[in-house]
Amino acid sequence: MKKGRGELLFYGAVALLFFLFLQFGNRAVTVLSENQPVPRENCVIIDPGHGGVDGGATSCTGKLESAFNLEISLRLNDLMNLLGYDTKMIRTTDISVYTKGETIAQKKISDLKERVRIMEETENALVLSIHQNNFSDHQYSGAQVFYPNTPGSAELAKEMQSAFISHLNPGSRRQVKKAEGVYIMEHISCPGVLIECGFLSNPREEAALRSPEYQKNLCCVIAATAAGFLSNT
Ligand SMILES: [Zn+2]
Numbered sequence: 001m002k003k004g005r006g007e008l009l010f011y012g013a014v015a016l017l018f019f020l021f022l023q024f025g026n027r028a029v030t031v032l033s034e035n036q037p038v039p040r041e042n043c044v045i046i047d048p049g050h051g052g053v054d055g056g057a058t059s060c061t062g063k064l065e066s067a068f069n070l071e072i073s074l075r076l077n078d079l080m081n082l083l084g085y086d087t088k089m090i091r092t093t094d095i096s097v098y099t100k101g102e103t104i105a106q107k108k109i110s111d112l113k114e115r116v117r118i119m120e121e122t123e124n125a126l127v128l129s130i131h132q133n134n135f136s137d138h139q140y141s142g143a144q145v146f147y148p149n150t151p152g153s154a155e156l157a158k159e160m161q162s163a164f165i166s167h168l169n170p171g172s173r174r175q176v177k178k179a180e181g182v183y184i185m186e187h188i189s190c191p192g193v194l195i196e197c198g199f200l201s202n203p204r205e206e207a208a209l210r211s212p213e214y215q216k217n218l219c220c221v222i223a224a225t226a227a228g229f230l231s232n233t
Contacts (some may be wrong), residue, residue, distance in 0.1 A: 041123075042086070042126055042230050043086045043122050043125050043126070044080045044085050044087045044128060045118070045119050045122060045127045045128070046076055046077050046080070046087055046090065047115060047119075047127060047129040048069040048070045048072075048091055049066070049069045049129060050064075050066035050069060050096075050131075051094055051111075052094060052095040052096030052097075052098075053098075053107050054108050054111065058134075058200070059132075059134075059209075060200065060206050061210075068197070068200070068209055068210075070093075072130050072218060073089065075216060076128065076130070076222055079220065080223055080227075083227050085227070090115050090118060096108070097111050097118075098111040098114060115184055116184055116188060119188050120189065122190075126190065127184075127192030127193070129192065130195055131195065131196050131197070132197055132198060132199070132200045132209065133200065136201070137201075138201050139202065140201070140202060141202045142165075142172035142199070143169055143172075143174065143198055144175075144176075144177065145158075145160045145161045145164070145176050145177075145193050145195055146179035146185065146195075147178060147179060147192075147193050148178075148179050148185035148186065148188060149186075150189055150191050152229065152233060153192055154176070155229075156193055156225065156229045157193045158176050160195070160225040161174065163221045163224065164221055167220075168217055168218065168221055182194060195222060
């Protein structure tokens with residue numbers, strides 16, 4: 001278990017540097033060669049969607065969205081820490097973070113409010129909310145980035161979407177979208193994005209999303225784009 005985590009960190013670091021180079025070219029090289037400290041005042045909040053009583057969508061092989069979200073978020077957390085950023089995970093196990101409620105519906109509302117509370121109490125936060133998509137037509141695939149109406153979020157979403165298309169989903173025509181009707185995105189005041197990493201209803205993409213390799217690649221794109229955004233703010 002420990003060895004696997006060490007290998008992940010190493011692999012992640014190498015891949016991340018590669019992506020940084022591809023995406024930010026000379027600027028990334030300059031930052032690294034001058035050994036400038038990564039700004040530490042930002043806190044990256046990683047929000048694995050759903051959990052506990054709320055499993056989210058169910059994949060075509062029966063795996064819950066909440067489990068995909070958590071696996072990917074834990075890897076993303078490792079990468080952001082490796083880059084020197086402070087992070088806060090909304091959850092690190094299969095739980096819902098509600099503080100009150102009797103019914104599942106009430107618990108889901110309490111869970112969302114609690115997530116927003118944690119995000120809002122954090123200074124200089126950047127929110128990365130991790131979800132998976134699902135649709136009745138199984139042919140749809142590709143990551144898609146949604147953004148709230150907060151400063152910088154649309155720009156970050158566009159950067160991330162084009163990085164997904166360049167490095168992960170070549171040929172994808174998915175475009176960023178405003179996160180309308182998404183409680184967390186409508187109630188935060190800091191920058192953030194909600195990332196639908198892929199479609200659990202597409203057998204090929206679902207298999208990829210279950211694989212550690214694809215998860216690492218996804219996280220490299222997210223971490224590199226987030227780091228680029230933070231270095232500009
Ligand atoms: Zn979801």
